[in-house]
Amino acid sequence: xAKTTQPPSMDCAEGRAANLPCNHSTISGNEYVYWYRQIxxxxxxxxxxxxxxxxxxxxxxxxxxxxxxxxxxxxxxATLRDTAVYYCIVLSDRGSTxxxxxxGRGTQLTVWP
Amino acid sequence: xxxxxxxxxxQILAAGRRMTLRCTQDMRHNAMYWYRQDLGLGLRLIHxxxxxxxxxxxxxxxxxxxxxxNTDDFPLTLASAVPSQTSVYFCASSDRTSGKYNEQFFGxxxxxxxx
Numbered sequence: 001x002a003k004t005t006q007p008p009s010m011d012c013a014e015g016r017a018a019n020l021p022c023n024h025s026t027i028s029g030n031e032y033v034y035w036y037r038q039i040x041x042x043x044x045x046x047x048x049x050x051x052x053x054x055x056x057x058x059x060x061x062x063x064x065x066x067x068x069x070x071x072x073x074x075x076x077x078a079t080l081r082d083t084a085v086y087y088c089i090v091l092s093d094r095g096s097t098x099x100x101x102x103x104g105r106g107t108q109l110t111v112w113p
Numbered sequence: 114x115x116x117x118x119x120x121x122x123x124q125i126l127a128a129g130r131r132m133t134l135r136c137t138q139d140m141r142h143n144a145m146y147w148y149r150q151d152l153g154l155g156l157r158l159i160h161x162x163x164x165x166x167x168x169x170x171x172x173x174x175x176x177x178x179x180x181x182x183n184t185d186d187f188p189l190t191l192a193s194a195v196p197s198q199t200s201v202y203f204c205a206s207s208d209r210t211s212g213k214y215n216e217q218f219f220g221x222x223x224x225x226x227x228x
Contacts, residue, residue: 032215034215034216041222042221042222043117043203043205043219043220043221043222044156044203044205044217044219045219046216046217046218049215049216087155089215091215093212093214093215099144099146099161099163099207099209099214099215099217100146100158100161100171100172101146101156101158101215101217102155102158102172103148103155103156103157104155105153105154105155106155
């Protein structure tokens with residue numbers, strides 16, 4: 001599976017958009033980009049995923065560049081409860097590695113009042 | 114029960130003792146997973162099970178064993194605990210039948226300290 005690179009930390013003012021980048025330059029054609037987050041002392045939580053088109057759900061938006069080598073997770077109106085570690089994971093939807101998430105170190109997002 | 118439960122919430126264990134961490138889900142998910150998380154690191158996969166009756170090794174399986182006798186339960190056993198197994202353990206599940214293999218639901222975790 002492709003490796004990902006994320007900044008170790010970011011911060012954002014409450015009510016503003018939080019844009020979390022992820023580089024995945026070695027992504028292959030059948031690999032999706034997944035985002036999870038982990039609020040302190042809790043289990044990780046699935047946020048969103050996409051293949052090549054932009055995706056939006058009730059939690060966030062995912063923007064994937066046309067060459068698929070990078071993506072950005074957007075929390076449109078960050079709240080204090082969005083303070084968490086955000087993980088970008090690249091994973092195929094088929095094959096022997098199915099379901100085997102590799103989390104890495106992620107980005108610590110701190111939302112301040 | 115709603116989602117995934119884990120027991121115990123925390124445990125202090127003497128080195129050399131046997132310990133089983135319990136995980137139960139009520140979502141009828143066919144796939145289940147065990148991860149460990151160490152301070153400052155991301156989660157690492159220990160073992161997984163794609164369906165009842167089958168298990169597989171993840172990234173860091175040594176010193177751990179699992180079983181999957183039914184759909185709902187996926188216990189993790191440390192046969193002889195060592196201090197390096199001090200960690201927070203998370204259980205997760207996903208629904209392979211709907212194609213949502215990689216959308217995993219996580220339990221609240223078990224904090225294990227081996228002295």
